[in-house]
Amino acid sequence: MDDSRENYFSNTSGTNKGNGDLEPIPLDRLAFDIDGVVADIMTTFLDLARERYGRGHLRYEHITTFFLEECLDLEPWIIETLIRELIDRPHELAVEPFPHAVPVLTRLALETPLVFITARDRAAPIRTWLQRSLEQVDPEAIRVFATGDPDTKIHYLQDHGIRYFVEDRLETCHHLAAHGITPILFAQPWNRREHPFVEVRDWPELAELLFE
Ligand SMILES: [Mg+2]
Numbered sequence: 001m002d003d004s005r006e007n008y009f010s011n012t013s014g015t016n017k018g019n020g021d022l023e024p025i026p027l028d029r030l031a032f033d034i035d036g037v038v039a040d041i042m043t044t045f046l047d048l049a050r051e052r053y054g055r056g057h058l059r060y061e062h063i064t065t066f067f068l069e070e071c072l073d074l075e076p077w078i079i080e081t082l083i084r085e086l087i088d089r090p091h092e093l094a095v096e097p098f099p100h101a102v103p104v105l106t107r108l109a110l111e112t113p114l115v116f117i118t119a120r121d122r123a124a125p126i127r128t129w130l131q132r133s134l135e136q137v138d139p140e141a142i143r144v145f146a147t148g149d150p151d152t153k154i155h156y157l158q159d160h161g162i163r164y165f166v167e168d169r170l171e172t173c174h175h176l177a178a179h180g181i182t183p184i185l186f187a188q189p190w191n192r193r194e195h196p197f198v199e200v201r202d203w204p205e206l207a208e209l210l211f212e
Pocket of ligand 1: 033034035036037167168169
C-alpha cells in the first residue's frame with residue numbers, strides 16, 4: 001500500500017492534463033465508475049458498522065483516504081467483512097444511489113447506452129443493483145464491466161472507445177489521464193487533494209456538464 005502511495009505522489013507532478021476547459025462531451029464516449037459515483041456504498045458501510053458493531057461515532061467525512069483502516073477507527077476484519085458484503089450483495093443491502101444520479105442517468109440512457117466500469121471483481125451483483133435503481137432504463141442499455149483492479153480500467157475504456165470517465169478515486173484519474181482519457185472527478189472526502197482535473201460536486205453539476 002505504501003508503494004502505491006509513493007507512486008501516486010511521484011506521478012502527480014508529471015501529469016498536467018485537463019485544465020477545466022472541457023469541450024462538449026460526446027455522450028457516447030462517456031463512462032462511469034460505480035462506487036462513490038453512482039452507488040453511495042460508504043453511507044451503507046457506516047450504517048452497517050453502526051448497526052452491527054455499535055460503531056456510531058464514525059462519520060462520512062472521516063473517510064479521507066481509500067485506505068479505510070488508516071482513517072477509520074475500525075478493526076481491519078470489520079472493514080474487510082463489510083466491504084466484501086458490499087461487493088457480493090449490494091442489491092440486498094440498503095445501498096442508495098447518490099441524489100439525482102437516477103434522473104440524470106435515465107435521461108442519458110435515452111441518447112446512448114450507459115457504460116459502467118468498476119474495479120469490483122464481480123459484475124453481476126452491482127449490475128442487478130443498477131438495473132433495480134435505474135428502473136426506467138432498458139436493462140440492455142446498462143453495460144457493466146468489472147475489471148478487478150483500478151489500473152486495468154484503462155484497457156476496458158480503450159476497448160470501448162471511451163474518452164471521458166467519471167471517477168472518485170484520484171489515483172485512477174491520474175492513471176487514466178496519463179493514457180489519454182479525460183477524467184471527471186466526482187468530489188468525495190477521500191479525494192480532497194490538489195489535482196488538475198475537471199471536478200463535479202454532485203449529479204446536478206455533472207448534468208450541467210453533460211447536457212449544457
Ligand atoms: Mg469509485
